[in-house]
Amino acid sequence: MQYKAIKLVKRPGLTITPDLFETVTLETPELDDQQMLLKQTHMSLDPAMKGWMSADRNSYIPPVELGEVMRSSGVAEVIESRNDKFSVGDRVVGMIGWTEYAVSTGAGLQILPPDVPAEAVLCVLSLPGLTAYQGLMEIGKPKAGETLVVSGAAGSVGSMVGQIAKAEGLRVVGTAGSAEKCRWLEDELGFDTAINYKSDDLYKQLTAATPDGVDLYFENTGGPVQHMVYGRMNAHGRIIVCGMIADYNTDKPAPGPNWLNMIRRRLTIQGFAMPDHWDNVPAMTEKLSAYLMGGKIKYRAHTLDGLESAIEGINLLFTGGNTGKLMVEL
């Protein structure tokens, strides 16, 4: 059977352009013992992918090699199996790549319960939800009553961070890039305050929204919000650095704040990436499923159509054009 896949053939410069990719038509092979054939139904697009495409960055996981199918997580159905642990009809989640079909031994794949929609899996139980949980709960160690600010709050990770924090009893303030996103955060997701970071009176709004200062800052963006929140941190505040999307598409990263406030307020700033924490995935999946089942977490998918829509579509993540967790339906 023939299918399409997209290979990475060139390293990105400042932006992701169509010439980095090549769509190829492949033939599904005969399965060896313990192999199975997956038909992917939903494929996740995440900001971290830009890092995975870049060879020259000493990053947290090896880059995608040129000529390899582009890396991504996704939901797939088992349509043929010579593997003892997976049966035809099972739905799985894992790193499947930019491809319609894939052959797998099951390594790194998890079987999904039948009643969870694929959108919920990619929004909540996959990379963004795991990243949010790991960063907020394991690294940030929040306490009920504390104030959290999360930047990129309408993004796939930020929206999970804010909702988990609300479920844990924190005061939650988010920043996002449009009035519409802010309304969604406040009205649908229950954020205490959402602020459009493009507002002229951003600092005034941030100050008003954090009358008791800031105990936790979950950083997804960089930019002016970073400097303003840093200056409002309380003693023993924690900053979790998960993303710096403002700086992904520039070769002149903006300076960070001076470190003097680190001493005055005895702050801890910690950068992290999920691949260091895979061991923790089963436990976190359980926690996230409980929030989801308990109605504590809502999600919004922004779905593109067809494999090749990924090539242009991924840039929505860097322009802020997506309205929800970006994914491709195959």
Place this chain on the structure above:
Amino acid sequence: MQYKAIKLVKRPGLTITPDLFETVTLETPELDDQQMLLKQTHMSLDPAMKGWMSADRNSYIPPVELGEVMRSSGVAEVIESRNDKFSVGDRVVGMIGWTEYAVSTGAGLQILPPDVPAEAVLCVLSLPGLTAYQGLMEIGKPKAGETLVVSGAAGSVGSMVGQIAKAEGLRVVGTAGSAEKCRWLEDELGFDTAINYKSDDLYKQLTAATPDGVDLYFENTGGPVQHMVYGRMNAHGRIIVCGMIADYNTDKPAPGPNWLNMIRRRLTIQGFAMPDHWDNVPAMTEKLSAYLMGGKIKYRAHTLDGLESAIEGINLLFTGGNTGKLMVEL
């Protein structure tokens, strides 16, 4: 009996000037029950004092009030006692202040063994040594074989940090402000490499001295060294922020590095100040005494003469003019 003390009467601007202080002559009072009279012999001068003088900074301990005797640690002898726990002739260390004599109930004071010179107490067993131990060992959690860079390495804290790290089996690189200081660090204190941060080829020297990258950075100064070392941090590196002396005397603190590297290398940056860790002092004093007795720690005191020498002398800390732990002999 009459004695002199120095009160803080004005808040500092960018620099510490003589008009901030007033020398007064006081009379020793009759002692109440449980009080004792201390005659101070050695008084410590530390960079942190500038923060203690400033009212407008939301810092880790309350500022010295205007009209109060200036705060400092020191070594004193008990010359009169109505306190059960202290006898005439005992030597003590604690926060005694800029004064020749002081009345105390013993709160916060520790009795010293008779055979440790006062210089060793103020260099090793007092604020600088405790700060070095707390930051390096408790926060940095070094492992033998790792590479440490310490800035301000010839300073009172930095010189302790490097020596403790050597005793713990680390590769130790220090930066300091003169060739003479660098020679002292390498030849006397056993640093693997000491680099004059004023060198034109600072980056090249730093790179050569850290062929395997940097696992731990102990920050005392800020400035260009900060940015260079930050860029050489290894995955899971730890940065301990103890001082930012380059920025104490400016109203335009220099920008810090961009946070992207925090994620790529999963770094942790932690600011700290000793007053959060007083509970740990007895345990740390024991460890530091063991290093001292074992010949693992050398020290160099820069001694000024007489109480009022503190007024101008404290600025040596900010110009780099001191050649060792700064203190006043009374």
